[in-house]
Structures are given as C-alpha cells and as structure tokens.
Amino acid sequence: MDYDVLIIGSGPAGQHAAWQAARMGKRAAIIERKPKIGGAGLQTGTIPSKAMREVAYLLSRSGGMRQALSPDGISRHGLLADAVRRKGMVIAQQESVILQRLLRHGVALIPGEASFVDAHTLSVTDAAGNTRRISADVIILASGSRPRRPADIPFDKKTVLDSTSILNLRHLPDSLLVVGGGVIACEFVSIFAALGVQVCVVDSHAQLLEYLSEDVVGVLADSFLGMGVKFHMKERVAEIRCEENGTITVLESGKQIRTDAVLYAQGRQPNSDTLQVEKAGVHAQDGWIDVNAHFQTNVPHIFAVGDLIGRPALASTGMEQGRAAVLHALGGEQHVTADNLPMAVYTIPEISYVGKTEKEVQKENIPYIVGRAYFKDSARGQIIGDAQGMLKLLVDTRNEKLLGVHIVGEQASELVHIGQLVMNLHGTVRDLISNVFNYPTLAECYKLAALDCTHQLEQKKM
Numbered sequence: 001m002d003y004d005v006l007i008i009g010s011g012p013a014g015q016h017a018a019w020q021a022a023r024m025g026k027r028a029a030i031i032e033r034k035p036k037i038g039g040a041g042l043q044t045g046t047i048p049s050k051a052m053r054e055v056a057y058l059l060s061r062s063g064g065m066r067q068a069l070s071p072d073g074i075s076r077h078g079l080l081a082d083a084v085r086r087k088g089m090v091i092a093q094q095e096s097v098i099l100q101r102l103l104r105h106g107v108a109l110i111p112g113e114a115s116f117v118d119a120h121t122l123s124v125t126d127a128a129g130n131t132r133r134i135s136a137d138v139i140i141l142a143s144g145s146r147p148r149r150p151a152d153i154p155f156d157k158k159t160v161l162d163s164t165s166i167l168n169l170r171h172l173p174d175s176l177l178v179v180g181g182g183v184i185a186c187e188f189v190s191i192f193a194a195l196g197v198q199v200c201v202v203d204s205h206a207q208l209l210e211y212l213s214e215d216v217v218g219v220l221a222d223s224f225l226g227m228g229v230k231f232h233m234k235e236r237v238a239e240i241r242c243e244e245n246g247t248i249t250v251l252e253s254g255k256q257i258r259t260d261a262v263l264y265a266q267g268r269q270p271n272s273d274t275l276q277v278e279k280a281g282v283h284a285q286d287g288w289i290d291v292n293a294h295f296q297t298n299v300p301h302i303f304a305v306g307d308l309i310g311r312p313a314l315a316s317t318g319m320e321q322g323r324a325a326v327l328h329a330l331g332g333e334q335h336v337t338a339d340n341l342p343m344a345v346y347t348i349p350e351i352s353y354v355g356k357t358e359k360e361v362q363k364e365n366i367p368y369i370v371g372r373a374y375f376k377d378s379a380r381g382q383i384i385g386d387a388q389g390m391l392k393l394l395v396d397t398r399n400e401k402l403l404g405v406h407i408v409g410e411q412a413s414e415l416v417h418i419g420q421l422v423m424n425l426h427g428t429v430r431d432l433i434s435n436v437f438n439y440p441t442l443a444e445c446y447k448l449a450a451l452d453c454t455h456q457l458e459q460k461k462m
Helices: 012-023 039-043 044-059 076-104 182-195 214-226 315-331 358-365 381-386 412-424 429-434 442-461
Strands: 004-010 027-034 109-110 111-116 120-124 131-141 145-147 174-181 196-204 231-232 237-243 246-251 256-259 261-264 268-270 303-306 343-344 351-355 368-372 390-398 402-408
Touching: 004 315, 004 368, 012 027, 012 039, 012 076, 012 120, 012 182, 039 044, 039 111, 044 076, 044 182, 120 358, 131 315, 174 182, 174 246, 174 256, 182 196, 196 256, 214 343, 214 351, 214 390, 214 402, 246 261, 246 381, 256 343, 303 315, 343 412, 351 412, 358 402, 368 442, 381 442, 390 442, 412 429, 412 442
Parallel strands: 004 027, 004 131, 027 109, 131 303, 174 196, 174 261, 196 231
Antiparallel strands: 111 120, 120 131, 145 268, 237 246, 246 256, 343 351, 351 402, 368 390, 390 402
C-alpha cells in the first residue's frame, strides 16, 4: 500500500484525522480537489462568514450605520469591502497555520479529484488531467458538503445566491430576500441587516430556528426587527425570477416580493457524487454515507466523517469524528466523545446551547424546571449594554442534574462551555451555586439562573 491512511478532503474532519494518524507514526496523506486547503470550514463556510459577522457585529455595537460613518462618509460598499478584507486575512492566516501543521507532522498533500477503483485503491486526477492510482490500508472519506441548489432556482452568483457565492459579493445590495430560517440563513440575515441592507425572510415554519425554544429565538427575532428585518413566516417560495433591476420572488400565497438580490439558504448536500463509492461497496443514501458508532462504513477499513455523514455537521464535531475514526482504525481504541455537544448560531446576538431543548424534554416526559438569568440584571451585562441577553437552565427535578443550557446574547458561544462541562461531569445545578465566578462577568448568570432553579425546587418541597 502507498499509505497507511488516505483521507479525502482537507476540511476540519480530514485535518484532524491526518494529524492523529501522523502522531501515531503512520504514513498519512490528504487528497484535496480544490486549489486551497481547509474545505468549506475555512474557505467557504464557517470561518469566512464568522469573520464577516465580526465586522457587522462591531458596526451594530457602534450604534448603527449613521454613527459608524466617518466625517467623509464611508460608503456602504466600503463597509462590505472591510468585511471581505477581514475575511480574506483570516482565511490566509488560518490556511498558513493548517498547512504548516500538516507539513510539520509529515502529512502528504495530494491535489486532485479522487474516485474509487476498488476498496483499497483510489484514482486521483489533477487539474492538468493527469491521473494516478493510490492505495491505502485505511481510507477516510471527509469530502464535506455544499449548499443545496435546486434546479428550479436561477442561481447566477450575482443576484440569486447561495451561502458560498454571497461571500464573494463586492457591492452591497439595497435589499435582500433570504429564503430559509435555519442557522445559515439567520447568520447572513444578521450580517447584511447590520450592514444596512433591507432584509426580508421567507420561511415555511412559524418561527426562526424552529427546533429551539420560543423565548430564546424571540430575543433574536426582536433584534432582527430592531434592524428593520421583515418576516414572511409560514410561507413557501413558488418562483424566483431575475429581472433587469433585481429579482422578483413569488410566494405560494400569491405575494410578490421585489428585491435586489436573493439568498437561497435551505439545506446542504453531500460531496459524494464523484467518489463512486459503489465501486468500493460502500452504502450511501441520497449521497449521505452510512456509518456506525466508530464512523465505519459497511466496508470495515473505509470510514466517513464530518458533513458527509449528516447531522450535526459541525466543524467541532467533525474534528472529533476524524480523530475517533483514526484511533479506532489503527488501534481499535475506544474513543468516547462526550454526549453533550455544544451548538452555536453566530447571529447578532449569538445563540448557543448544549443538551436537550424544552421540546425534547417535554416529548420524553421528563419532570423539569426552568431557571433563567437576564444579562440586564448582571453588572457585566449593564456595562456592555446587553439588555436582551438571557441564560436558561433546564433541570431534572428528580436528581437536579442539568438537562440543557440555552444562551442568547453576547459571548453565548463561549459561555455555553461552562454548562457543557457540568453536564459531562454529571454535576448538578447546586455545583453552579457553589462555584465562584469572577465579578463582574456574564458567567455569573449561571449562578443567578441556578439560584432561580433551587428556589423553585425548595418551593416544590414545601
């Protein structure tokens, strides 16, 4: 065999699989079809959208568009240029870090498009059309996903966009219609609304991020309304037409919405169509690869990790899946990933949670109470001016353990890890009370919410 471990895809899952194999002294290589490494996580998804979001966030904190303009009047297009420039700098820096780390560990990088010849052999075709065959004992599929692009949507990368092409805009539209109410859609609503674009949202659900609690999403919706976002909920798109001066979106209800541009952000699809996994005997369903608890496919030496296997499709979980797959493949070691994985939505304000939602708790008939703390009641929340932020604990009344932690507000994606640790270490709500938090901090809201919980628990005993 040419390599011990051969990985298809250089995104977060592929990188961590390669590093793990190299640290174990194995010959590892990554095949990447794009001219730059990092996958969607670095090049077209996670990192670039968050880098642009940071510019929009700083603008929103400055009091809005008018206050952000300098005396000579920075144009709205200049603001977008700043966001794009920041995005490019972050990508370049991260790409350099990843490349140096891979090379330092002795991981080979092979450019080209990979497809199976048989269960141990891949055919790799580079940009010049040259093809060679490469074999390996273990093959890990980490080719990721891309935005779903239905055939009836007239994508043109100028006025009708997906979540990749919108990152390459050079001029801000005056108005933008966003189709979808999920994570990606909401993140871009935040960015463009904060940059002064008139945004409207069309979604088939009754609320944004429909799987989350109404009170948490309500804070986000109020923020959107404050930025002038308009909602068309419980509506579906019947047609999108490109016209000379923009787009017309026709809804099934008959409404017509005219905007300069449309962002279609409804789902992603797996990058497995060119892999020809059937030649290796690997089972796939609609392109998604089926795996077991060790991320093995039905062919024991072929693994799949990251977006390619479906939910939760996060960079953080993909990294752990890559490591776990290699550990199992090379040593049979049991790599147990924590049950409670954090999720974050990088909107303005941020939303982050870990554990169960209220809907899940109710569905499972678990007796529970809810403890809340509001950022406006904490000294740090008052200092930073976050009047809407909230931290919410779901607690099992039978054993006082945390069932879920839900946060909306500044630094939510950082704060959630405190609750995650308590949950993964099987702590109780009283552990949060006995802990000492720096003052003033937003983390102190954990103690305030925990005290709210214990007060309710004591009331129940009376």
